[in-house]
Amino acid sequence: MSFEVSLTGREQELVDIARAFTAAEITPNAGTWEHERIYPRDTQLAAAAAGLGGVLVPKEDGGEDVSHTGACRIFEELASGCMPFTFSMVVHNNFANSLARNGTAQQKQKFLPDLIACRKIGAFLLTEPGMGSDAQAVSCMARPDGDGWVLDGEKAWISSASHAGVLSIYAQTDPEKGWRGIMCFVIEAERDGVHRVGPYAMAGGHALGTGGFRFEGVRLTRDDVLLEQEAAFKGAMGGIDSARFFVGAMCTGMVNAALTRSLEYVATRPAFGQTVGDFQGIQWMLADVATDIEAMRLLTYSAADTWDKGGNASMAAAHAKKFATRAALTRLTDCMQVMGANGFKIDEVAARHFSSAKMCQFMDGTTEIQNVVIARGLQKQARG
Template structure:
């Protein structure tokens, strides 16, 4: 198989080791299994646990970024690319667990931290990030879930939509509107365990693809949580959400680089091995130009991911930089993967081949953590601030 990995400049020894482990893990446990997960509509929790044991879960630890044994943001981006080359449905749930774990690690009680984080690190326990609602997607400020003060506790009421790994999660971090101590209404963040009375976990959505993501709706019918389970008070929830979403956008973009790379490698392999009209398909100029265009988009995509990583410590630059990266990579991945599938002829339709499977996932990536149009909104706002 052709290999079109990215540059290794700027990666530390820890990063290189993790990238190597991710590549090997994907080859052994993901690439040849992902189509079966999709056909069976199964969430591969046992594969997540195996990956966690290889250090591929909870890799992001911003407060420890300076430590020598922790991978850098660039390193995690390259790992995300490797995982995406296997399957978005493998990469995304593992990456998303980082943001859930941050909320617990930074704002949870000692009891929450010690009961949840070790199991999350081992890949045996998952949490759901509950921001989106049936009536509030792009416009998250319109969220309608509430947390009310009743009898010295918080009562959570509302419905959350499209919760990644929601079918498997044993707890949720829930963004809800609440009245603060000064009487003003703001969004707070609450930790809600799945077993509490009033928590109703929906079945996985039937989607056009991506069933291994375990995506569903979760309803909270007057669920009581204690003060200790308020992770962030009213007014502070959104700042955490947007911080997490910036990182999520970066790593969705890196994952989409991996999908595009896998499609290109497969198309290169196929057109080099397949004969038509007395010569290799790759020797016709038409296919060469198709491959060349995808390769250009892959390089440009990686450059935008790398550029975003360089802005990580400056929020004002990081937010638009990840919006550029997420928008561009997911925009070129979809037609790029269609091109790769086209180069495989009817083989491009087979579930076991990467191009068709990644094509479905590339569409999903266009919505994740804000649609393409919302990235444009972020970019345009940052442009207007320069005037």
């Protein structure tokens, strides 16, 4: 890597652990997870045992308290082996961090030790079958009832839905208030009235266990409230900025792994009395891949750095996610192209990452929504 971020000693240690873990536990198994549609529970437990289950959680709550820049480097390493597995860990780590920072002492005691050890996996439930980009149009209803609420409705496109043990659920408690009426509840997935939907069959990325939840008369109490009215929607949108540059980091890891493999392949593949890598056309294609990796890294780590310094990272995160997901899709096809037909085999790293790169263009806001964020930011700047 020619661009390196500055990390603390412990952060660098965790990046090294993530790199070794990827080589030993993720890359050799990622193809099987995809072919057999396996959600790798055991690998999540092993990742937690290696220290990767609560990287953002404060030290006093049992976590590693790494910066978002440090977390990006960890997720970049893991995603070079398998992006869907990594995304399950990204959502889980974000969840544990949010619980540590917003939860009551009782909620932290109840859930955090199991989350940090990955004995239970966390899921973030905002999207619904009838709503994605327009997140304030939540239609899952938590109807006030005595001291608590009764929850009905459905959530869709939830990472780790197949196995999650703890759920943060965004539900409308007062439709007249619009987004201000949305609250966030944290409950165990085994509560009466909670039903899993799926997992979905997708174009790829099955290690993520993506699916939904249906709620039928689920009783919620005050103890289940994670974020109150107004704070819940603001919290969800605030967290999305960091999720966006984490996607940038994962894309960087995927394309870098594909470039490494393509360089190795073209150096030995014979054609017309030389190697494929001797053709300037092939060299230039890979040079363009390398240029985009540099740009993905700079945008991603600049957004993470802005966040870590307490700045407003919204526009930087949107630029990073938009560019990195577009570049990943284009450059992974280039990495496949230089390998000829062999690059199209699903066991080849670029081919396997290809569907994951497309997946990245939906999660945490589509490419078009990044443009909405950027355009709004530009207009605000122009108004002064």
